[in-house]
Amino acid sequence: MKAAIVVFPGTNRERDMAIALRGVTGQAPAMVWHREAALPAGTDLVVLPGGFSYGDYLRCGAMAAHAPIMVAIREFAARGGHILGVCNGFQILTEAQLLPGALLRNAALRFLSQDCFLRVERNDTPFTRHWAKGDVFRTPMAHGDGNYIASADTIRMLEDTDRVAFRYVAGDGRVDEGDPQLNPNGSMNAIAGVFSENLRICGMMPHPEDLVDPLMGGEDGKPLFTGLVEALVG
Amino acid sequence: MSAKSPRPVDAALAREFGLTAEEYGNVLSIMGRTPTFTELGIFSVMWSEHCSYKSSRAFLKTLPTTAPWVIHGPGENAGVVDICHGLAAIFKMESHNHPSFIEPYQGAATGVGGILRDVFTMGARPVANLNALRFGDPDNPQTRRIVDGVVRGVGGYGNCVGVPTVGGEINFHPAYDGNPLVNAMTVGVARQDRIFLSAAAGVGNPVIYVGSKTGRDGIHGATMSSSEFDEDALAKRPTVQVGDPFVEKLLIEACLELMATDAIVAIQDMGAAGLTSSAVEMAGKGGVGIDLDLDNVPQRERGMTAYEMMLSESQERMLIVLRPDRTEQARAIFDKWELDFAVIGHLTDTGNIVIRHKGEVEADIPLAPLADQAPVYHRPTAPALKPQPMERIIDPVGVEQALIRLIGCPDLASRAWVYNQYDSTVGGQTVRRPGAADAAIIKVEDTQIGLALTTDCTPRYCRANAKLGGAQAVAEAWRNITATGARPLAVTDNLNFGSPEKPEVMGQFVDAIAGMGEACRALDFPVVSGNVSLYNETRAPDGTSQSILPTPAIGGLGVLEDVRTAVGLEMPDGCDVMLLGETKGQLGQSIWLREILGAQDGEPPELDLAAERRNGDFVRGLIQDRTIIACHDVADGGVLVAVTEMVMAGQAGCVLDAPQSGMRPEAFWFGEDQSRYVVAVRDGQALATLAAKAGVPCRRLGRSGGEGLTLPSGSTISKARLLAVHSEFFPRLMDR
Numbered sequence: 001m002k003a004a005i006v007v008f009p010g011t012n013r014e015r016d017m018a019i020a021l022r023g024v025t026g027q028a029p030a031m032v033w034h035r036e037a038a039l040p041a042g043t044d045l046v047v048l049p050g051g052f053s054y055g056d057y058l059r060c061g062a063m064a065a066h067a068p069i070m071v072a073i074r075e076f077a078a079r080g081g082h083i084l085g086v087c088n089g090f091q092i093l094t095e096a097q098l099l100p101g102a103l104l105r106n107a108a109l110r111f112l113s114q115d116c117f118l119r120v121e122r123n124d125t126p127f128t129r130h131w132a133k134g135d136v137f138r139t140p141m142a143h144g145d146g147n148y149i150a151s152a153d154t155i156r157m158l159e160d161t162d163r164v165a166f167r168y169v170a171g172d173g174r175v176d177e178g179d180p181q182l183n184p185n186g187s188m189n190a191i192a193g194v195f196s197e198n199l200r201i202c203g204m205m206p207h208p209e210d211l212v213d214p215l216m217g218g219e220d221g222k223p224l225f226t227g228l229v230e231a232l233v234g
Numbered sequence: 235m236s237a238k239s240p241r242p243v244d245a246a247l248a249r250e251f252g253l254t255a256e257e258y259g260n261v262l263s264i265m266g267r268t269p270t271f272t273e274l275g276i277f278s279v280m281w282s283e284h285c286s287y288k289s290s291r292a293f294l295k296t297l298p299t300t301a302p303w304v305i306h307g308p309g310e311n312a313g314v315v316d317i318c319h320g321l322a323a324i325f326k327m328e329s330h331n332h333p334s335f336i337e338p339y340q341g342a343a344t345g346v347g348g349i350l351r352d353v354f355t356m357g358a359r360p361v362a363n364l365n366a367l368r369f370g371d372p373d374n375p376q377t378r379r380i381v382d383g384v385v386r387g388v389g390g391y392g393n394c395v396g397v398p399t400v401g402g403e404i405n406f407h408p409a410y411d412g413n414p415l416v417n418a419m420t421v422g423v424a425r426q427d428r429i430f431l432s433a434a435a436g437v438g439n440p441v442i443y444v445g446s447k448t449g450r451d452g453i454h455g456a457t458m459s460s461s462e463f464d465e466d467a468l469a470k471r472p473t474v475q476v477g478d479p480f481v482e483k484l485l486i487e488a489c490l491e492l493m494a495t496d497a498i499v500a501i502q503d504m505g506a507a508g509l510t511s512s513a514v515e516m517a518g519k520g521g522v523g524i525d526l527d528l529d530n531v532p533q534r535e536r537g538m539t540a541y542e543m544m545l546s547e548s549q550e551r552m553l554i555v556l557r558p559d560r561t562e563q564a565r566a567i568f569d570k571w572e573l574d575f576a577v578i579g580h581l582t583d584t585g586n587i588v589i590r591h592k593g594e595v596e597a598d599i600p601l602a603p604l605a606d607q608a609p610v611y612h613r614p615t616a617p618a619l620k621p622q623p624m625e626r627i628i629d630p631v632g633v634e635q636a637l638i639r640l641i642g643c644p645d646l647a648s649r650a651w652v653y654n655q656y657d658s659t660v661g662g663q664t665v666r667r668p669g670a671a672d673a674a675i676i677k678v679e680d681t682q683i684g685l686a687l688t689t690d691c692t693p694r695y696c697r698a699n700a701k702l703g704g705a706q707a708v709a710e711a712w713r714n715i716t717a718t719g720a721r722p723l724a725v726t727d728n729l730n731f732g733s734p735e736k737p738e739v740m741g742q743f744v745d746a747i748a749g750m751g752e753a754c755r756a757l758d759f760p761v762v763s764g765n766v767s768l769y770n771e772t773r774a775p776d777g778t779s780q781s782i783l784p785t786p787a788i789g790g791l792g793v794l795e796d797v798r799t800a801v802g803l804e805m806p807d808g809c810d811v812m813l814l815g816e817t818k819g820q821l822g823q824s825i826w827l828r829e830i831l832g833a834q835d836g837e838p839p840e841l842d843l844a845a846e847r848r849n850g851d852f853v854r855g856l857i858q859d860r861t862i863i864a865c866h867d868v869a870d871g872g873v874l875v876a877v878t879e880m881v882m883a884g885q886a887g888c889v890l891d892a893p894q895s896g897m898r899p900e901a902f903w904f905g906e907d908q909s910r911y912v913v914a915v916r917d918g919q920a921l922a923t924l925a926a927k928a929g930v931p932c933r934r935l936g937r938s939g940g941e942g943l944t945l946p947s948g949s950t951i952s953k954a955r956l957l958a959v960h961s962e963f964f965p966r967l968m969d970r
Contacts (some may be wrong), residue, residue: 012396
């Protein structure tokens, strides 16, 4: 699998993501600078990692959505390419309208850095195939703006077409949108991640790339990456 | 010489700039004429307490600063130690106390930014941040505003630059009501053959300015930090700088990219006293002169004078001396990162700093006397007031009730509310996050090396006995590193005290340094960098002035050759829980005494440095050979708090035996005797045998397992209850 990580000047989790990808593919992913006009030839997966793309003093990801590299990424998406956006990457994908919805300030108006539990909502996608539907896994989150919001119509559409990828839950899989312990940033329907219509673009707020090594506390995030490799190489 | 002085330069102006009459006399004799307005400004900031260390320098020299593993001790931007495999850890701690009271968010944020620059300017990628914070009484209405702003500021800056914030400490005490302490520490990693220093060299070499533009913020910040606060403190807000972590992130990446080439001769960040101190120190250390043309300085505002540009403390700026033919190579890198890059001068053989602006010479000062004749004071000292002797103790509440009160009190309550606002995992190398072990553990990327990082100080001990308190701060840092299995290497110190012009404060300062020095020598734990913050005083409207508690904060760094051997607080089921080190039941200055009896009496617990070393070396050896499975040092609150923290950190509970100690239960369980560790092992009897051979006191406390904490009385406190009590304080204070 040839992965390309897009690096904006304020991106800060590109090394974490590179370590996670290298761990499953055995090769270092390409790092693509935001001012490039093209993706490396033969790219199978584009990753937009976490950080503060251009400082994010405007809405998070709003400027990045108009970066030069985004032209190539839109073309890649239009050709059915696979894209993973994590944290700031998810924010950028919504700002670029490659995914629906938007991410507001966390409900408590504070940055949140803690572990959370995510429930896998479907497992017939390249991103989730190494989990079972309903599996719950632990993952770190670290963001100030992760409160997922969309119009009522959009939320209904996402639910009706099974495009919710992950939901914030308790350790036993229980959802309670109104409980800040379980839905820490206040997201609508406790949505932590969503898919594009063709299921080839996935955006999520928490950081599975930071939990792929027992030394760092576990490997709960690893199935995302092993699943992608199997789907995109196999 | 420029004649456009906005004010006549005379003794009165010098006094306003913070220079004494004697110091101004020295300026006149060095210059041989009346200085210009800009020159007077330069002298006043370079000779301020903040930049010149004039009250502290003579005493700092007594601290041990060398060891076979020390590569650079004090004198550079940060300390550098060998961590093997050709790598070095570079670290320092620095205060941003005064600005954090005036404007808590920006004060704390720029404190983090400043210390990051001190570390990456030496060629290191920053890998961890820590913060030692002291706030006023939780019941003081100001405290909530300051905690909120400081925590947001630390997080806002550190989270954006992408350096994990992994540790630190927090105390509350009314003595910090008008003067909180924000001590920020950064640790970086560099190749030993790629360490960059600040001494300029090569007459004719270009002097480059990179980073943010210069504005009028922070002018005379260093001078502001060198005097006490009065009721007008909040009017000093314009002296506080404003940070931009995004630019800092760009600056880190651009500087590291440039450092991968051989273009740099010398580099230093523009910290306190901005362009003045960086230019003066770089040229001074290199024994060369420097000519600057301020017309070329990137400016944020129109009409800035030479004085304003030289004294501005605008953030995220660096000064670089390049090899002569590398300017365009360097410019291309800073263009890529969209940062300002300007050639603002060159090195000369005059030995002077010459400042030009709009065709006029605004300053021309000989560098050698500016440095060599900086004032040094041996200020008078007086013994501090001894604490009241401890009265005969009658325990009014019993062990269980006391434990519940202690684990919920401001100094011992869970800090999760704070550290959950700090990104602790970015970088993907965080092996032990905040709260999981006595020191944070960071893996060095692409190696098996681990760094163990901690900050420590017990200000109430320091007030009662500054010498013992100074030694205890060093010993506790050493102990916290040891409790993870790491080998302690070196410390950075951040010495926060009141006004050195008060003899009893100066006495505390001198005593604390003596104690620190003793402990550093006994533990082979030298000081490699540091910072002094004096004049932490608040003047009340009635004219009296209150000093903070003496707070010599110690930032410690240790190394694990194999990070996989590190242990934390979490115990598995079925272990013997053992106490190592001697227990005498000393309750003087303890948290129990303060929280249960409302007293701050007695001498702090004794510290035997030989026992400290013996016990610690024993524990570390047994962690490395995997005999010890979990470990926690015994600190504030004593043994029972330590065991309870281990229970709260993991899944297993603990069943405690009745101690056959011959002492009162509160003394045994809550006494704060030093040099002790609670450890979990598979075979307590075998540990006792080993300990006896090593001369380390050892006793069994109980056995891990069960659902909660079972006290010798037979009463069990559930883990849920412990956690609820422990985690109540911060949300109740802050989220109301």
